[in-house]
Amino acid sequence: MEMELISRETIKPSTATPPHLRNYPLCFIDHIVFRNYIPVLFFYSPNLRSNNHQTSSKISTLKKSLSQVLSRYYPFAGKLKDQLSIECNDQGVSFLVTSFRCNLSWILHNPTHASFNPLFPDELQWNPMKTTSTIVAIQINCFACGGIAISVCMCHKVGDAATLSNFVNDWAAFNRQNEKQEQLPFPVPGASFFPQENLPVFPEAAFVKNDTVCRRFVFEAAKIDSLKAMVSSRNVPNPTRVEVVSALIYKRAVSSLGLTFKTTAFRTAVNLRNRTVPPLPEKSVGNLVWFLFVSNAREETELHELVLKMKHGLSEFCDTYGKKFGGKNKDSGFITECLKQATAAPEPRGSDAEREESLLCCASWCRFAMYEADFGWGKPVWFTTSECPVKNSIVLMDTRDGEGMEALVNMEEHAMAKFERDVELLQYASLNPSVPHASLTI
Structure with missing residues (x-):
């Protein structure tokens, strides 16, 4: 251009x-x-x-x-x-x-x-x-x-x-x-709500840039409904869009890259605004998120088990971080330990290959009002972000109708070559389709 x-x-x-x-x-x-x-x-x-x-x-x-x-x-x-x-x-x-x-x-x-x-x-x-x-x-x-x-x-x-x-x-x-x-x-x-006060000052967490490629996967609402139906049970009632799509990406990444759940954790950012006691105002400014880790002691795990782990993990997250980060149950010692762990250099574990592929990181921007940004000429026909140079990172976003989801997945080129061809993933996701309605609105 x-x-x-x-x-x-x-x-x-x-x-x-x-x-x-x-x-x-x-x-x-x-x-x-x-x-x-x-x-x-x-x-x-x-x-x-x-x-x-x-x-x-x-x-x-x-x-x-x-x-x-x-x-x-x-x-x-x-x-x-x-x-x-x-x-x-x-x-x-x-x-x-x-x-x-x-x-x-x-x-x-x-x-x-x-x-x-x-x-x-x-x-x-x-x-x-x-x-x-x-x-x-x-x-x-x-x-x-x-x-x-x-x-x-x-x-x-x-x-x-x-x-x-x-x-x-x-x-x-x-x-x-x-x-x-x-x-x-x-x-x-x-x-x-989260003042520094007398907490220790830790170094800024490192932002490690890698040589990655990014692929956009679009999950239509009907495909997400199929995923929900597949994992729904008495133990997994009302799975959310984010839970089923996150679990599928996690499972297919582990499988296609030849990893195991035992050595590969899934980390997702959780918005604290509506999970503290009491909840924070929607328009609170700052990095008001913390991290939920999902891991498994077994090498193989079914999709519904991953969704269940995410649900249980989020419930435990709200009972701990949501209460101890602020409010009447604020725990400065707990906060200090969390900040210390978040900024600590990763410890070597296992072989170099295992250490490099031990974590998938996810951030969900779903339900943020990105498609409400009307400057007077109508709402956006599309919203997106740039590729992220952090390997094995995922950003989830709404589609314009608010029912489907887009996933931007960033991996090293050799890993992406396997992941983007995963047959079970492509049963539910389309790889980089045209933006819907573009031909009707332009």
Whole structure:
């Protein structure tokens, strides 16, 4: 794709951050999180009457609304002061505008990560933040047909995918101009619930980049229903979409790569917002997640057994982390041990091959309001993210209808060559299909 950079500027908050808010403390989970960027990408179909004047007007409105929402998310316009805080100096966020000569349909009919890369600002996706970079960077990509793709990269240090989803949706609400600023709830800092206080300061967890390839697997709603029916029983009532898809990917990865469940654990990130006692506000800002590990003492395990382990594991997770991380049952000793384990270097175990393939990592972005991000031109026709350079990592997302799921799986090339050909996996998932409805909306 031939790209032209139209403009590059810095957008600052519409109102200055008051002095008493200039130092923004990070929560005790934030302080161990690495400083790489989380990338998100929203595709919008062209209006039938789209023209250059309308596109310019849209960009002008986007700048104004971004400035307004940054007054709410004022830490995003600051700079990282140290491992524990942000200096909210209103320096602003990077805002790029580009133009492409191709139509949006060119990408949507054949979505590849190679075609996504130019759509992100300064190739920041999943890369570490530099001292001169802004906490948030945005790129508005304009296509010949009038379609638009908006990419946002946010430093992981200041928040998780839920934080980023809330930020984009609040920006979209301001941009629609039918929500007044005072009607939107003010985001709540994660440190209000998970303060650092006297906890030890541990080093940031390492973000190990590998030479990986990424494949997109799409699970239609009917296929997910089949998986649910297959594992449902008295012991496994009402399995969720995330549970059955996660379990299937885990099982097929272990099988196709010649591993065993005994030596291969499954780690999934769990959103703490609705699992603490009491629950945290939906618009809490920060890395308000912790990790659930699923492992097995046996070398082979059936799918329904994996789903059951996930259910039991989540229940135990809520009874421990959900209660001991905050509230009246907060346990500082427990928190300290969790942070220590999360930042400790992995201990050698077994052969090199076994050590390399001992963990599959999953993050579910399902039920986040990514497809609600309507800037006034309709909801996104598609939402996705960039390939992640962490091997054996999986990101789960909703399809546009909210019933199916997309899984972005990242593996080393030799492992992916086996996994993407797994017959049992492909009974339920399609490998990189065109984006639904693209031909009808463009």
